[in-house]
Amino acid sequence: MSVIYVLLTISIIVAILFFVAFIISVKNGQYEDSYTPSVRMLFEDELVVKTTKEKTPKINPTK
Template structure:
């Protein structure tokens, strides 16, 4: 039974070490994406068409 306590303590210790290493690597910019911004202009943008209501239509809706 004491082996379970030892293994549990060791596993929690290892998990804390990995968590600290992850936090340090995120704060140091390890996971920053430096590639995508340089090639973003090469990707095709999807055209988004929205119907804009004119100010005349807006005023008519407002007075009704």
């Protein structure tokens, strides 16, 4: 039964440490990005052009 108390105490301490780290990062401006959201939709669907060096003969279907 005492193991439960130890694990509960350790988990609460770890949770508090993560919460303090989150608060510090918010206060330091870690999550403030004013540029990326405004241009995100411009660069979301970029086309990737693949160039191949294979030369395939073009067949003209009208001949």
